[in-house]
Amino acid sequence: MADPGFRGPKQIIRACQWSMQGLKATYVAEASFRMELYLFILLLPCAYLLANNHIDLILLIGSALLVLLVEIINSAIEAVVDLVCGEERHELAGRAKDMGSAAVFMAQMIVLMVWALIFYHNIINPAA
Numbered sequence: 001m002a003d004p005g006f007r008g009p010k011q012i013i014r015a016c017q018w019s020m021q022g023l024k025a026t027y028v029a030e031a032s033f034r035m036e037l038y039l040f041i042l043l044l045p046c047a048y049l050l051a052n053n054h055i056d057l058i059l060l061i062g063s064a065l066l067v068l069l070v071e072i073i074n075s076a077i078e079a080v081v082d083l084v085c086g087e088e089r090h091e092l093a094g095r096a097k098d099m100g101s102a103a104v105f106m107a108q109m110i111v112l113m114v115w116a117l118i119f120y121h122n123i124i125n126p127a128a
Contacts, residue, residue: 022072030075032104033068040064043115050115052122063107063114070107074100 026033047060077100085093 026072026075029079030071033071033075036067036071040068050118050122056118056122059114060118063111067104067107067111070103074104 027037043064044061047057047064051057051060078097081093081096
């Protein structure tokens with residue numbers, strides 16, 4: 001639980017440590033996150049090559065980071081549902097997990113749209 005006391009450099013360091021623990025836990029426990037992280041690492045140099053300006057670069061990298069962010073949130077939802085429900089199957093638990101998965105899918109569609117549009121404008125039809 002967060003310390004309700006003084007907020008300063010010590011609290012910022014603690015928050016960074018907790019964030020790193022969360023990233024590590026997600027990486028260790030979630031194969032989907034690992035796969036998406038590896039894809040992000042592959043896409044990073046491609047973004048630098050594809051982008052014509054800083055806005056393109058922000059959109060390309062930001063959309064790919066969005067997938068990682070949503071995957072972390074989805075993993076957190078799944079962990080809480082599993083904690084509460086255990087092995088018991090419940091309609092709402094399944095719905096929560098499906099909604100988290102749908103959020104990841106939508107983030108992936110954003111990546112496809114952004115990358116396809118920038119690819120089209122910068123490579124296929126640069127005069128437009």
